Amino acid sequence: xxxxxxxxxxxxxxxxxxxxxxxxxxxxxxxxxxxxxxxxxxxxxxxxxxxxxxxxxxxxxxxxxxxxxxxxxxxxxxxxxxxxxxxxxxxxxxxxxxxxxxxxxxxxxxxxxxxxxxxxxxxxxxxxxxxxxxxxxxxxxxxxxxxxxxxxxxxxxxxxxxxxxxxxxxxxxxxxxxxxxxxxxxxxxxxxxxxxxxxxxxxxxxxxxxxxxxxxxxxxxxxxxxxxxxxxxxxxxxxxxx
Numbered sequence: 001x002x003x004x005x006x007x008x009x010x011x012x013x014x015x016x017x018x019x020x021x022x023x024x025x026x027x028x029x030x031x032x033x034x035x036x037x038x039x040x041x042x043x044x045x046x047x048x049x050x051x052x053x054x055x056x057x058x059x060x061x062x063x064x065x066x067x068x069x070x071x072x073x074x075x076x077x078x079x080x081x082x083x084x085x086x087x088x089x090x091x092x093x094x095x096x097x098x099x100x101x102x103x104x105x106x107x108x109x110x111x112x113x114x115x116x117x118x119x120x121x122x123x124x125x126x127x128x129x130x131x132x133x134x135x136x137x138x139x140x141x142x143x144x145x146x147x148x149x150x151x152x153x154x155x156x157x158x159x160x161x162x163x164x165x166x167x168x169x170x171x172x173x174x175x176x177x178x179x180x181x182x183x184x185x186x187x188x189x190x191x192x193x194x195x196x197x198x199x200x201x202x203x204x205x206x207x208x209x210x211x212x213x214x215x216x217x218x219x220x221x222x223x224x225x226x227x228x229x230x231x232x233x234x235x236x237x238x239x240x241x242x
Contacts, residue, residue: 003092007100014074015104025070025108029063029116037123049182052125057134057205058179060116064109064145064201065173069166071105071149076162079153094238098231101153102146109142110135130209137208140220141201144227151230154237173198197226 015022036059040050048054078084087097113135121127148169156162173179176189177198183190193199200219207215 004096004100004103007092007097008103011074011100011104014078015070015108021070022108025063025067026112026115028066029060029112030119032059032062033116033119033123049185052120052123053209054182054206055179056117056120056125057138057209058177058202060113060138060205061141061145061177061198061202062170062173062179063112063116064142065166065170067105067109067112068145068149068152069163069170070108071101071146072153072156072162072166073159074105075101075150075153076156077159080158094235098150098154098234098238101150105146105149106142109146113138113142130211133213134205134208137216138201138205140223140227141204144197144201144223144230147227147230147234151234151237154234172196178202197222 033056036055037052117125117131117135121131125131149166152166152169153162156165176183176186176193176196178193179202183193183199186193200222204216204219204223207213207219
């Protein structure tokens with residue numbers, strides 16, 4: 001536990017050395033929410049799927065993808081430093097090393113979520129206990145995107161590769177995650193979208209926001225299932241590259 005604590009503190013310090021990226025990760029969901037309100041504010045009759053209750057969690061989850069990219073670039077950069085060489089010689093488990101990145105990035109996503117919903121209240125989101133439940137239900141989504149970031153960072157040789165590849169995932173989440181358009185309206189593409197975990201990461205929070213707490217299934221199964229797969233593959237790749 002002490003090794004995990006030390007590594008986590010070290011990673012947090014590395015994150016704080018790049019305050020611009022940190023501010024961007026925290027502020028991006030807020031910027032997207034403001035833009036959506038500016039666009040929809042000029043409409044007389046806003047469609048149901050563009051009510052703030054319907055798209056709020058989608059935008060919040062879309063912000064997680066940038067923290068995912070942040071994690072991928074961080075671990076990819078460390079692989080090409082003297083830090084990783086010292087780590088290989090130390091008696092530290094690979095899972096401990098990867099968990100230290102997980103614990104360093106998780107607070108960023110939690111802060112993203114709290115800031116986002118605080119501003120959403122100013123734009124008409126009803127104040128209720130459902131907001132707290134939505135934040136709780138979004139924790140599995142945070143786990144998935146951090147794990148995906150660790151997978152991409154381990155897979156890529158350098159942070160220059162991690163950035164563009166992460167951007168592809170960000171685009172997929174935007175298109176197939178139900179962020180800007182309900183997946184049900186995508187026709188045959190909706191089948192592919194429902195197989196991937198991205199739409200489930202947003203939908204699980206939306207269900208909680210409208211009070212449908214039983215709607216956690218089957219979304220949480222897809223989310224945690226994919227997270228487990230990414231975690232196992234990440235550890236396997238890390239051991240092989242060593």
